[in-house]
Amino acid sequence: RPLMPRLLSLLPVLGVAVLAVPATLPTVPVRTEPSASPGTCLPNGIDASKRKNLVNADGESYPVGLWKTSFDDYGQTSYAATAVVQLLVEELLGYNTRETGTGTWEVEGLYRLLGCTTPFDADSPSCGERDYTDTHVLVDAYMDPAEWAKSQLLPGAPVRVGSMGYEYFDGQFVSEAAFDAAVAKGATPLNFCQGLDVRQQPWRFFDQISMVNTSRLGSCSNFFLNLTAWGDFANLRSSCPDGFFWLSPACRGNSSQCIPYFSPFSGWLDPMIAQKAIMWNIPLAIAGSNNLNDFEHLVKAHRCIFSWQQPSSLFGTAHHIRFPSHEAAAYAIRNYSTAEPLYPISKFVSHDLPLLAPELSRLVASIQLDVKMMGRLLREQNRTNATWRDVACKFLKANPKFVRSLEVPHENAQMTQNTSSKDKDAGELKEFNGKEFSAGFMTGYGVASFGTLPLASLFWS
Numbered sequence: 222r223p224l225m226p227r228l229l230s231l232l233p234v235l236g237v238a239v240l241a242v243p244a245t246l247p248t249v250p251v252r253t254e255p256s257a258s259p260g261t262c263l264p265n266g267i268d269a270s271k272r273k274n275l276v277n278a279d280g281e282s283y284p285v286g287l288w289k290t291s292f293d294d295y296g297q298t299s300y301a302a303t304a305v306v307q308l309l310v311e312e313l314l315g316y317n318t319r320e321t322g323t324g325t326w327e328v329e330g331l332y333r334l335l336g337c338t339t340p341f342d343a344d345s346p347s348c349g350e351r352d353y354t355d356t357h358v359l360v361d362a363y364m365d366p367a368e369w370a371k372s373q374l375l376p377g378a379p380v381r382v383g384s385m386g387y388e389y390f391d392g393q394f395v396s397e398a399a400f401d402a403a404v405a406k407g408a409t410p411l412n413f414c415q416g417l418d419v420r421q422q423p424w425r426f427f428d429q430i431s432m433v434n435t436s437r438l439g440s441c442s443n444f445f446l447n448l449t450a451w452g453d454f455a456n457l458r459s460s461c462p463d464g465f466f467w468l469s470p471a472c473r474g475n476s477s478q479c480i481p482y483f484s485p486f487s488g489w490l491d492p493m494i495a496q497k498a499i500m501w502n503i504p505l506a507i508a509g510s511n512n513l514n515d516f517e518h519l520v521k522a523h524r525c526i527f528s529w530q531q532p533s534s535l536f537g538t539a540h541h542i543r544f545p546s547h548e549a550a551a552y553a554i555r556n557y558s559t560a561e562p563l564y565p566i567s568k569f570v571s572h573d574l575p576l577l578a579p580e581l582s583r584l585v586a587s588i589q590l591d592v593k594m595m596g597r598l599l600r601e602q603n604r605t606n607a608t609w610r611d612v613a614c615k616f617l618k619a620n621p622k623f624v625r626s627l628e629v630p631h632e633n634a635q636m637t638q639n640t641s642s643k644d645k646d647a648g649e650l651k652e653f654n655g656k657e658f659s660a661g662f663m664t665g666y667g668v669a670s671f672g673t674l675p676l677a678s679l680f681w682s
Contacts, residue, residue, distance in 0.1 A: 392561045
């Protein structure tokens with residue numbers, strides 16, 4: 222997902238090979254609060270010496286296994302979410318845990334939940350060779366519907382236990398400096414496509430492309446796409462005269478009025494960007510960076526527009542540009558003039574976890590982070606370079622309402638009540654107001670009841 226799902230789907234079409242911060246605690250009256258034990262994070266958190274393993278019907282004992290997914294250092298939402306879940310499983314429920322691996326594609330985690338021994342080999346993941354799995358929890362995962370449907374036909378199919386609380390999206394972002402400059406002049410906001418129409422003279426608020434260090438850019442020699450269906454009949458020489466920037470029709474006659482647009486990929490022109498520039502009359506000069514380091518430098522150095530994704534630890538102050546709502550039917554015929562789709566981010570558990578530890582399955586199902594919470598986790602780690610465990614601990618201590626909202630057994634509930642005084646909350650959370658209902662999941666051994674959960678939904682929408 223950090224590579225951007227729609228880019229992965231487009232690369233084969235284009236002939237490109239694809240390799241398979243929290244607020245401080247408010248002042249409250251002095252009172253005696255329980256303190257965390259040495260080595261624990263939460264007040265009354267269960268110490269490591271008192272934790273237990275999962276035990277299956279054959280008497281085999283093993284810790285709760287968690288799988289992480291991350292393509293690169295920029296998209297580490299899985300690291301953040303896993304650290305939060307791991308701490309809660311250990312200290313609220315008292316289970317031993319271990320990280321069983323990290324993949325670059327969520328399907329690898331799906332295979333691992335199935336008990337496959339070689340999840341990185343998509344052609345032969347070696348599933349069904351053992352009757353148990355050492356991986357039980359996968360959070361922060363976008364699952365391709367086709368892969369998910371395929372997994373449900375296999376013995377020991379994983380169980381989806383609800384949304385992560387936010388959706389992933391990629392798209393176009395305008396730098397904060399340019400956005401603020403337009404606001405200061407009373408111009409139409411630049412985070413709407415109407416504000417970028419060439420008739421609004423939006424280039425006034427951006428750097429000129431002559432200011433860009435082109436040594437950080439790839440060549441546009443492979444950029445050319447057939448855009449005649451969109452009214453652009455230019456050849457490569459006229460549309461990319463300097464060898465680096467593809468100029469949209471709105472500014473091709475005067476490159477000084479082109480807005481610099483940076484993509485993290487070089488060697489091809491993203492049709493989603495080019496079509497939007499043509500359709501909405503936006504004066505863009507589109508260039509691809511040599512690598513992600515060059516991309517980050519370019520975006521931070523210039524008032525510009527760029528391709529990116531959220532949630533992310535980078536560019537947290539940039540403004541997402543709004544286009545008309547996504548039209549799936551249009552995208553199916555390669556009409557990309559509307560907004561990119563949102564990708565649902567979910568949580569999954571192994572088929573046997575609801576039986577081995579139903580309270581653990583309920584806890585995972587009840588954990589929901591909104592996009593602002595995830596953004597704070599990512600930025601805190603990026604700012605401090607602390608371990609993800611330390612970042613998760615700081616987050617949980619600062620957001621007691623979040624901890625109190627979780628589904629925990631009655632005997633463990635006291636520790637969630639001791640995370641703060643009454644309704645005081647150091648974080649910037651909203652209460653969860655999900656509907657309560659009773660749910661059950663089919664497993665390989667029968668139905669595991671999930672009881673009453675404070676969730677809006679546990680199923681695919």
